[in-house]
Amino acid sequence: MSTDLYAVTVLGHDRPGIIAATTAGLAELGLNIEDSTMTLLRGHFAMMLLCRGAADGAAIERALAPLAADGDLDVAVRPVADEPAPAAGGTSWVLTVHGGDRSGIVSAVIAEVAAVGGNITDLTTRLSGDLYLLVAELALPVGADVDAVATAIRTAAERVGVTATLRPAEADEL
Amino acid sequence: MSSERVAAWTEAELGVPGRVLEVVRAPEGVLSARGADVDPTAADIVQLAADLVATMRVSPGCVGLAANQVGVGVRMFCVDVVEHPKTRTHHGTFVLCNAEVVESSRNEKAREGCMSVPDFTGDVKRASRLTVRGQLPGTGETVSFATDAFEARALQHEIDHTDGFLFLDRVAGAHAIYPRQTYL
Numbered sequence: 001m002s003t004d005l006y007a008v009t010v011l012g013h014d015r016p017g018i019i020a021a022t023t024a025g026l027a028e029l030g031l032n033i034e035d036s037t038m039t040l041l042r043g044h045f046a047m048m049l050l051c052r053g054a055a056d057g058a059a060i061e062r063a064l065a066p067l068a069a070d071g072d073l074d075v076a077v078r079p080v081a082d083e084p085a086p087a088a089g090g091t092s093w094v095l096t097v098h099g100g101d102r103s104g105i106v107s108a109v110i111a112e113v114a115a116v117g118g119n120i121t122d123l124t125t126r127l128s129g130d131l132y133l134l135v136a137e138l139a140l141p142v143g144a145d146v147d148a149v150a151t152a153i154r155t156a157a158e159r160v161g162v163t164a165t166l167r168p169a170e171a172d173e174l
Numbered sequence: 175m176s177s178e179r180v181a182a183w184t185e186a187e188l189g190v191p192g193r194v195l196e197v198v199r200a201p202e203g204v205l206s207a208r209g210a211d212v213d214p215t216a217a218d219i220v221q222l223a224a225d226l227v228a229t230m231r232v233s234p235g236c237v238g239l240a241a242n243q244v245g246v247g248v249r250m251f252c253v254d255v256v257e258h259p260k261t262r263t264h265h266g267t268f269v270l271c272n273a274e275v276v277e278s279s280r281n282e283k284a285r286e287g288c289m290s291v292p293d294f295t296g297d298v299k300r301a302s303r304l305t306v307r308g309q310l311p312g313t314g315e316t317v318s319f320a321t322d323a324f325e326a327r328a329l330q331h332e333i334d335h336t337d338g339f340l341f342l343d344r345v346a347g348a349h350a351i352y353p354r355q356t357y358l
Contacts, residue, residue: 096343100201122348128293131200135348163206165343170299172281 005052006031006060007080012073014045022047022075025063029055042127045073050080089142092121092169094135095153099162101132108160109134112152117141132162137169176317180265180310185227187312188220192228195244197289200340204242205290208338209249214271214309219250223269223311226252236289238328240335243290249273250311251332253325260284260324273308273333275301276318278326285352286331286341293354296345300330 010022019038026033036049055063060077068075097109106125113120113136122137140146150166157164185192198204212219222241230239230252237258240251254267278301287295304326307318321329331341345351 094345094347096345098200098340098342099206124348124351126294126351126353129199131291131293133294133342133351135342135345135351137348162201163338163343165339167344169347170281 003052003054005050005080005082006057007078008049008051008060008064009076010045010047010067010073012045014040014043018045018067018073019047021067022064026051026060029053029059029063031055031060090139091146093138093140093166094169095138095164095166097134097157097162097164099132100130101127102160105132105160105162106134108156109153109164110136112149112156113138115152116144116149118144118149177265177319179315180268180317180319183266183268183310185224185267188224189312190221190224192224194232195225195229197229197233197239197243198245199290199292202245204245204247205335205340206338207247209242209247209336211272212248212250214311214314219248219271220311222246222248223250223252226250226269227267230254233289238332239289240332242335242338249336251336253328253332255325255328258324262323263321264325265319265321269311270306270308271311273306273336275304275330275333276307277305279303283346284327286327287354288331288341291340291342294342295352295354296341297350298341298344299346300327302326304329306333
C-alpha cells in the first residue's frame with residue numbers, strides 16, 4: 001500500500017468551513033494530516049498541509065474539487081518527497097525588522113542571512129498602515145560570526161530606513 | 175527605603191499641571207532611537223513628567239508611557255499598574271528618569287501591547303522579578319527598588335522604550351505576533 005506524502009494548498013477568499021471541508025475530504029480518503037499551517041494574509045485564506053496515505057493525487061483532487069467550485073478558492077495537490085531531518089548543529093535566532101514601509105526591505109535584510117549560509121525557518125511579515133514588520137526565525141551555521149551577521153543585518157536595515165534586532169531563540173528545557 | 179519612597183510619590187510633587195500630549199506610533203523614528211539622559215530637576219523635564227502622567231491617565235488601559243511615545247527622545251517614563259489584574263507588588267503612580275535594570279530573574283512569557291503599536295500584540299518573555307534604579311523627577315533622588323509580576327513587565331517594557339526598543343524587538347518568534355484585538 002502506498003504511503004505517499006502530498007502537499008495540499010488552499011488559497012483564496014476566506015469563509016467559514018474551509019478547513020472543515022478540506023479535512024473531511026482528506027479523512028474520507030483515509031489520509032493522515034501531518035504538518036500544516038494556516039493563516040489569513042490581508043484577509044485571504046492561506047493553508048498548506050502535508051498528508052499521507054494510500055490515495056493517489058487525482059483522487060485527492062477529486063475529493064477537494066467542491067471546495068473550488070465557487071471559483072474563489074484555489075486548491076492544489078502535489079506529491080512531495082520526504083525531507084531528511086535537519087542536521088544537528090548551528091544556532092537558532094529570532095530577527096525582528098520594523099519601520100516605514102517601502103519596497104525591498106525583506107530582500108535587503110534576508111540577503112545578509114543567506115550570505116553566511118543561514119537558513120530562514122519561519123517568517124511572518126505584516127503591513128499595518130505605514131508600519132512594516134518582519135519577524136523571522138533563522139538558523140546560522142556552526143562557526144558563523146554572529147556579531148558580524150548582526151552588524152551586517154543592522155547595516156542593511158539602515159540602508160532601507162528600518163531597524164533590525166537579532167537575538168537568540170530561547171528554549172527552556174524542562 | 176527607596177521602595178517606600180517610590181510608593182509614596184505622586185505627580186502632585188511635580189507642582190505643575192500635566193497636559194495631555196499626542197501619542198506617536200511606529201514607524202516614528204523617535205521610537206527606535208535611544209533617548210538622551212535627562213536632568214530630572216530641569217523644569218522642562220518636570221513638566222514632561224506631569225504631561226506623561228496626564229496622558230497615561232486619559233488613555234484607556236494604559237499602564238505606562240515613555241517620553242519617546244509622546245515624541246520626546248529622552249529617557250523618562252511613567253508607570254501605574256495599580257488597577258491591572260495581573261499586578262502583585264506595585265508602587266502606585268511614579269515617574270522614573272534614566273532608569274536601568276539592576277537585576278532580573280524568573281522569565282515568563284506573556285502577551286503585550288503598546289499604544290505606539292496599536293495594531294499588534296506579541297508574546298514577550300520578560301523577567302518576573304526585577305530590581306530597577308532611576309531618578310525621581312523634581313527632586314532628582316536616586317531610587318532603587320524591587321518588584322515583580324506585571325509591574326516588572328511594565329517597567330521592562332518602558333525601559334526598553336527609553337533604549338529605543340519596542341516589544342516587537344523582543345517577540346518570541348515568527349508566530350508570536352497577533353493582530354490587535356484588545357489592549358494589554
